[in-house]
Amino acid sequence: MQADDDGQDGDGQGRGTAVITRTKPKVKKPSLYRVLLLNDDYTPMEFVVHVLERFFQKDREQATRIMLHVHNHGVGECGIYTYEVAETKVTQVMDFARQNQHPLQCVMEKK
Ligand code: TYC
Numbered sequence: 468m469q470a471d472d473d474g475q476d477g478d479g480q481g482r483g484t485a486v487i488t489r490t491k492p493k494v495k496k497p498s499l500y501r502v503l504l505l506n507d508d509y510t511p512m513e514f515v516v517h518v519l520e521r522f523f524q525k526d527r528e529q530a531t532r533i534m535l536h537v538h539n540h541g542v543g544e545c546g547i548y549t550y551e552v553a554e555t556k557v558t559q560v561m562d563f564a565r566q567n568q569h570p571l572q573c574v575m576e577k578k
Pocket residue numbers: 504505506507508509510511512515534535537538571572
């Protein structure tokens with residue numbers, strides 16, 4: 468920040484006002500969060516593929532690749548989002564899994 472400095476304690480016209488100008492742009496990059504699916508022994512593969520298509524806008528091929536990665540490695544990334552979007556995805560997936568009585572777990576972690 469910088470203030471008026473014309474030595475007149477004002478706007479240069481003797482009226483005693485001061486203008487403060489912002490020199491540092493007030494912008495912050497939002498924190499990003501990974502949304503992850505966790506493997507389990509019971510959720511059907513086809514259900515996981517459907518979740519990835521429905522909530523993460525993956526096509527069948529991408530969804531199948533991610534599902535198999537989770538199946539083989541225990542955890543996998545569905546996408547990277549700002550906090551509120553990530554939180555919404557997790558809630559949607561957990562609600563949908565529960566409605567269908569599958570133990571599928573979805574979590575988020577700060578990048
Ligand atoms: N392991 C599950 C099975 O063999 C499939 C599965 C994949 C479950 C990914 C959860 O996040 C998951 N039916």
